[in-house]
Amino acid sequence: MTVAAGVRVATRDGGATELDEQTVQAFAANLRGGLVRPGDPGYDEGRLLWNGIMDKRPALITHCSGAADVIAAVNFARTHDLLLAVRGGGHGVAGRAACDDGLMLDLSLMRGVRVDPRAQTARVQGGATLGDMDRETQVFNLAVPSGVVSSTGVAGLALGGGTGWQMRKRGLSIDNLVSADVVTADGELKIASQTENPDLFWGLRGGGGNFGVVTSFEFRAYPVGPMVVLCAPFYSADLAAPALRAWRDFMREAPEEFGASFLWWSVPANPYFPAEHHGKKCVIPLVVYVGDLARGQQLIQPLLSLGTPLVDLSGPIPWTVLQGMFDPFVPRRNLQYYWKSIYLNGLGDEAVDFLVERAAAIPSTYTYWVILPFGGAMSRVGAEDTAFGRRDIPYLLEFDSMWANPDEAERNIESTRRMWAETQRHSPGGLYLNFPGFAEEGDSLVRASVGSANYQRLAAIKAKYDPTNLFRLNMNVKPQE
Numbered sequence: 316m317t318v319a320a321g322v323r324v325a326t327r328d329g330g331a332t333e334l335d336e337q338t339v340q341a342f343a344a345n346l347r348g349g350l351v352r353p354g355d356p357g358y359d360e361g362r363l364l365w366n367g368i369m370d371k372r373p374a375l376i377t378h379c380s381g382a383a384d385v386i387a388a389v390n391f392a393r394t395h396d397l398l399l400a401v402r403g404g405g406h407g408v409a410g411r412a413a414c415d416d417g418l419m420l421d422l423s424l425m426r427g428v429r430v431d432p433r434a435q436t437a438r439v440q441g442g443a444t445l446g447d448m449d450r451e452t453q454v455f456n457l458a459v460p461s462g463v464v465s466s467t468g469v470a471g472l473a474l475g476g477g478t479g480w481q482m483r484k485r486g487l488s489i490d491n492l493v494s495a496d497v498v499t500a501d502g503e504l505k506i507a508s509q510t511e512n513p514d515l516f517w518g519l520r521g522g523g524g525n526f527g528v529v530t531s532f533e534f535r536a537y538p539v540g541p542m543v544v545l546c547a548p549f550y551s552a553d554l555a556a557p558a559l560r561a562w563r564d565f566m567r568e569a570p571e572e573f574g575a576s577f578l579w580w581s582v583p584a585n586p587y588f589p590a591e592h593h594g595k596k597c598v599i600p601l602v603v604y605v606g607d608l609a610r611g612q613q614l615i616q617p618l619l620s621l622g623t624p625l626v627d628l629s630g631p632i633p634w635t636v637l638q639g640m641f642d643p644f645v646p647r648r649n650l651q652y653y654w655k656s657i658y659l660n661g662l663g664d665e666a667v668d669f670l671v672e673r674a675a676a677i678p679s680t681y682t683y684w685v686i687l688p689f690g691g692a693m694s695r696v697g698a699e700d701t702a703f704g705r706r707d708i709p710y711l712l713e714f715d716s717m718w719a720n721p722d723e724a725e726r727n728i729e730s731t732r733r734m735w736a737e738t739q740r741h742s743p744g745g746l747y748l749n750f751p752g753f754a755e756e757g758d759s760l761v762r763a764s765v766g767s768a769n770y771q772r773l774a775a776i777k778a779k780y781d782p783t784n785l786f787r788l789n790m791n792v793k794p795q796e
């Protein structure tokens with residue numbers, strides 16, 4: 316690292332402080348991972364997040380090599396009252412993993428995963444991606460319930476809940492969390508589990524990055540694959556209404572081995588898809604069966620006969636391939652993203668007709684809308700058993716808006732916000748905090764999503780573990796006064 320004059324760094328109150336060179340040097344010398352500043356090699360690569368619309372410039376980036384570096388960085392930020400951002404996988408749509416002029420604590424060197432095949436558990440470091448985790452667990456034909464895009468960070472995903480193909484059978488990621496190592500605001504490494512710091516353990520399961528930096532998670536893993544069955548016929552959007560009804564009815568009766576999502580999309584302009592269909596609006600009644608392959612293939616037949624698909628990707632597929640299947644369509648940096656979600660009351664005729672009509676006007680061919688069915692194991696956990704909140708919702712709808720040209724940002728964001736507002740009449744309120752748009756509504760979004768009893772409890776836990784709100788760049792909960 317080259318050394319120049321002192322460094323001006325943003326503070327938590329919105330001001331700034333001048334750190335003298337000696338102080339910064341001493342901090343850097345105390346890190347094994349490294350400290351990067353504007354102008355240093357790797358600065359741009361380090362600061363840029365997955366969402367191409369985010370362009371934040373921290374004054375300092377710490378690349379942490381382990382818990383000791385995390386402790387050093389948290390102590391440094393607290394002592395100097397610095398604005399602090401924590402980066403796990405960098406996928407957070409709201410872009411809170413970086414900050415302008417503050418300290419960015421980056422965990423991307425900490426991607427280790429150790430699997431205990433006898434106990435069927437996996438110990439996963441705080442900067443690991445889903446791809447890192449699936450690769451190691453699949454050595455033993457195991458998988459931790461998590462999300463559906465391999466480049467997503469385990470940490471942000473799991474701290475917000477963690478929806479994915481296994482959630483009806485095994486629950487959310489947080490429902491399979493055994494323990495976590497957390498560096499709290501006082502710079503101490505604490506273990507959080509049902510028996511140690513149980514209040515912290517409760518808060519971590521849905522309360523996001525409010526309580527500290529998770530340096531590692533221990534999850535339960537389950538037999539999965541190596542092959543699973545995918546049902547993914549791309550039907551023309553003309554068939555949207557019957558396909559959605561058929562998928563809804565299918566999933567009502569489907570065994571819990573089925574994970575599912577219904578997609579509105581446009582056939583990607585990608586050589587993998589026939590050129591004559593590129594850009595055509597389509598719907599995909601997508602389901603994934605984790606279990607006996609022959610039985611899975613037989614069970615999906617009703618969803619394959621709703622018409623003549625434009626493209627059909629159905630069939631047995633390796634779990635790790637399935638988990639990477641969407642990666643090319645949600646590339647890091649090359650697109651801009653505004654992803655916002657909403658809970659749905661149901662998929663009655665009125666809601667179906669409303670969604671089908673509105674989806675026809677999605678302004679970008681990159682965008683997809685996704686409906687996920689809740690239910691099964693994830694809904695057998697009580698609303699107050701974890702911080703996540705409501706578990707009785709039948710469906711989650713995500714408006715995953717994406718565009719390539721920055722000039723189209725306003726149009727896409729505005730249309731998503733309008734759609735989100737109009738869909739409120741089909742919603743009991745609340746959303747999935749891992750898809751919060753830019754979280755522009757502040758903590759009202761958290762309250763509405765976790766419920767007021769859970770919010771009060773989170774605020775009390777926040778006051779205990781982070782009384783000065785050091786960890787504020789997240790779905791923030793204010794410490795109870």
Ligand SMILES: Cc1cc2nc3c(=O)[nH]c(=O)nc-3n(C[C@H](O)[C@H](O)[C@H](O)COP(=O)(O)OP(=O)(O)OC[C@H]3O[C@@H](n4cnc5c(N)ncnc54)[C@H](O)[C@@H]3O)c2cc1C
Binds near residue numbers: 405406467478523530
């Ligand atoms: C392409 C894509 C696909 C997705 N698919 C799914 C899905 O299938 N299921 C699902 O549930 N969600 C999904 N998500 C949403 C995803 O869970 C959130 O965006 C999540 O925040 C990503 O975590 P991250 O660590 O990559 O993000 P980051 O941007 O690094 O972190 C987000 C926030 O989490 C906190 N944080 C991160 N790491 C730590 C840590 N180690 N300790 C403490 N706090 C930390 C920080 O507050 C940070 O601001 C998807 C997102 C994208 C972009």
